[in-house]
Amino acid sequence: MSSVSELYQSVILDHNRTPRNYGRLEGDARRARGYNPLCGDECTVWLKVEGDLVADVKFEGQGCAISKASASLMTMAVKGRPVAEASALAERFHDLVTGKLDAAAQQTLPARLQVFGNVAQFPVRVKCASMPWHTLKAALAGGDAPELVELK
Amino acid sequence: MTATAPALDVGLVRAQFPILSTTAHGRPLVYLDSAATTQKPRSVIERITRYYERENANIHRGVYALSAEATAMHDAARARVAAFINARHEREVIFTRGTTEGVNLVAQAWGHATLRTGDEIVVTAMEHHSNIVPWQLVAAQRGAVVRAAPVNEAGELDLDGLQRLLTKRTKMVAVVHLSNALGTINPVKRIAEMAHAAGALVLVDGAQSAAHLPVDVQEIGCDFFAFSGHKLFGPTGIGALWGREALLDRMPPWQGGGDMIGTVSMEGSTWAPLPAKFEAGTPHIAGAVGLEAAIDFLAGFDPSAVAAHEHELLAYATALVGAMPEVTLVGTAREKASVLSFTVDGVHPHDLGTVLDAEGICIRAGHHCAQPLMRRFGLVATARASFSIYNTREDVDALAAGVEKAKEMLA
Numbered sequence: 001m002s003s004v005s006e007l008y009q010s011v012i013l014d015h016n017r018t019p020r021n022y023g024r025l026e027g028d029a030r031r032a033r034g035y036n037p038l039c040g041d042e043c044t045v046w047l048k049v050e051g052d053l054v055a056d057v058k059f060e061g062q063g064c065a066i067s068k069a070s071a072s073l074m075t076m077a078v079k080g081r082p083v084a085e086a087s088a089l090a091e092r093f094h095d096l097v098t099g100k101l102d103a104a105a106q107q108t109l110p111a112r113l114q115v116f117g118n119v120a121q122f123p124v125r126v127k128c129a130s131m132p133w134h135t136l137k138a139a140l141a142g143g144d145a146p147e148l149v150e151l152k
Numbered sequence: 153m154t155a156t157a158p159a160l161d162v163g164l165v166r167a168q169f170p171i172l173s174t175t176a177h178g179r180p181l182v183y184l185d186s187a188a189t190t191q192k193p194r195s196v197i198e199r200i201t202r203y204y205e206r207e208n209a210n211i212h213r214g215v216y217a218l219s220a221e222a223t224a225m226h227d228a229a230r231a232r233v234a235a236f237i238n239a240r241h242e243r244e245v246i247f248t249r250g251t252t253e254g255v256n257l258v259a260q261a262w263g264h265a266t267l268r269t270g271d272e273i274v275v276t277a278m279e280h281h282s283n284i285v286p287w288q289l290v291a292a293q294r295g296a297v298v299r300a301a302p303v304n305e306a307g308e309l310d311l312d313g314l315q316r317l318l319t320k321r322t323k324m325v326a327v328v329h330l331s332n333a334l335g336t337i338n339p340v341k342r343i344a345e346m347a348h349a350a351g352a353l354v355l356v357d358g359a360q361s362a363a364h365l366p367v368d369v370q371e372i373g374c375d376f377f378a379f380s381g382h383k384l385f386g387p388t389g390i391g392a393l394w395g396r397e398a399l400l401d402r403m404p405p406w407q408g409g410g411d412m413i414g415t416v417s418m419e420g421s422t423w424a425p426l427p428a429k430f431e432a433g434t435p436h437i438a439g440a441v442g443l444e445a446a447i448d449f450l451a452g453f454d455p456s457a458v459a460a461h462e463h464e465l466l467a468y469a470t471a472l473v474g475a476m477p478e479v480t481l482v483g484t485a486r487e488k489a490s491v492l493s494f495t496v497d498g499v500h501p502h503d504l505g506t507v508l509d510a511e512g513i514c515i516r517a518g519h520h521c522a523q524p525l526m527r528r529f530g531l532v533a534t535a536r537a538s539f540s541i542y543n544t545r546e547d548v549d550a551l552a553a554g555v556e557k558a559k560e561m562l563a
Binding site: 003004005007008013016017038039040041042062063064065066122125128 | 498500501502503506507510517518519523526532533561562
C-alpha cells in the first residue's frame with residue numbers, strides 16, 4: 001500500500017484548507033446534490049452552461065479532505081471547458097481513482113488531477129474522490145431542476 | 153475504579169486472541185473498534201472448528217447419535233445464554249442472527265399483530281438505525297407513529313422528555329442500553345418502570361451492553377432484550393432475543409419454515425411451542441456453540457475487574473485525547489462505558505481513520521449507524537475509539553500519537 005503522505009499531497013491539503021470556487025451560483029444555474037450514504041458526506045454542485053461551455057461552476061459540501069479537494073480541483077478543471085470535454089474528463093477521473101489508467105495515461109490528465117491516482121491504493125476512499133464528479137455529471141446531464149444522486 | 157477490584161492481567165488476556173499478535177501495514181495491530189465487533193479468543197475459534205470437524209449434523213432431524221448430540225449442544229448453548237442474562241426459562245431465548253434481527257422479530261411478530269392506527273412507539277434520539285428502522289417499517293404497515301425521546305448536550309437521555317412522550321397511545325418503548333456512538337449507559341430499569349406505568353412494553357437493545365455491563369433481564373424489568381454474539385467475543389451471524397414467555401406465546405410467528413411448525417397441511421398449519429416457533433429453518437448451530445464458548449470466556453473473568461479495566465482505559469483516553477485543544481468529545485455522559493467518540497478541528501474523521509490505519513490503528517469513522525444522533529449534535533460523522541478487555545494503555549498512547557500526527561498533517 002502506498003503511504004498516507006502520498007495520498008495527502010500538498011495540493012490536496014491546500015485545496016482542503018482553502019477550497020476554490022466554494023459557494024453557490026444564483027439565477028438559472030443547474031444544481032445537483034451528491035450524497036454518500038455510507039459516510040454521510042455530501043456535495044452540491046452549481047453549474048452555469050452557456051452554449052457548449054461550462055461557464056461557471058461552484059460547490060458546497062461537507063466531507064473529508066479527499067472529497068473537498070476533489071471537488072475544488074474539479075471546479076478548476078472543468079470551468080471554461082466544453083460540456084463534452086467536462087463529461088469525458090469525469091469518466092477519465094473515475095478511471096484514474098479506480099486504478100484503470102497506467103502511468104502514461106495518467107500523464108494525459110490535467111496535472112493537478114493526477115495526484116488523485118494514489119487514491120486507487122486506498123479502496124475505501126475511492127468514493128470520497130469520485131463523489132463530486134458523479135455530482136457534476138448529474139448537473140451536466142440535468143436541466144434546471146435540482147437532481148439527487150444517491151451513490152451506491 | 154475501586155481499590156478492591158482485582159487487577160486484570162491484560163497480557164494473559166491478549167495471549168488468548170491470535171489476531172492481536174498480527175500486524176497491519178507492518179505495524180502491530182492496535183484494535184480500537186470493539187464496538188463494531190470484538191476480536192475472538194482462541195477458545196471460541198477452536199470450539200467452532202471442533203464443531204465442524206467432529207460434531208456437525210443438523211438438529212431435530214436424525215435418529216442417529218451425531219444429530220442427537222448436535223441437538224443437545226444447541227440446547228445447551230441456549231441454556232447458557234439463558235443463564236447469562238438470567239432468563240426465567242430457556243424457552244424465552246430465541247436464537248437470531250444478531251441484535252438487528254431480534255428487533256425486527258419483535259417489530260414484526262409483536263408489532264404487526266398488535267399495533268393499531270395512531271399507536272405510538274417511543275425510541276430515543278441516540279438509537280442505532282437497527283432500533284429505529286424496524287419500528288418505522290411496522291409503523292408504516294400499521295398506521296402507527298414513531299417518536300424519539302430527546303438527548304441532552306452530554307449525550308444523556310432526557311428522562312423528563314421521555315416522560316412527556318409516554319401516553320396511553322404508547323405501546324412500545326425501545327431503548328439502547330449502552331450507546332454505540334456515545335458510550336452513554338441508559339438507566340434501563342427506570343425506563344422500564346416509566347414505560348410500564350404508561351402501559352407500554354419495553355425492548356432493550358443490548359448489542360453493546362452485553363460485553364460491558366452485567367445483564368439481568370429480570371432485574372432490568374424489560375419485556376424484550378436483544379443482543380449479538382459477535383460483539384461479545386463470539387462469531388458473527390448469531391445472537392439472541394429474550395422475551396417474556398407470556399408475550400412470546402401470544403405473538404404469531406414471523407418467518408415460516410421447517411422446525412417452527414406443529415403440523416402442516418395444505419389447509420393450514422400449526423406452530424411449534426417456544427422457542428422453535430420463532431426459529432424457522434436450520435439454525436446457526438456452530439454459531440450457537442461458539443456463542444456459548446464466548447460467554448464461557450467472558451465468565452472466566454471477574455466482572456468487576458473487567459469493568460475497572462475498561463473504565464480506567466476510557467478515563468485515560470478521555471484525559472489524553474480529550475485534553476487536546478482541537479478535540480471535542482461527543483458524549484460526556486456521567487454514566488458511560490467503553491466508547492470515546494470525538495471530532496478533531498480541521499481533520500475529518502475519515503481522514504483521521506486513514507492516517508491511523510497506516511499506523512496499524514483501527515478506529516471507526518462515520519455516523520455509527522446513528523444519523524439522527526449525529527444531526528442532534530450538528531455533525532455528519534465522528535471518530536470513535538472503543539475499548540475492550542484486551543486493550544492497553546499503550547493502545548491509547550498509540551491513538552493519541554496518531555491523532556497528533558493527523559493534526560500535523562491535515563489541520
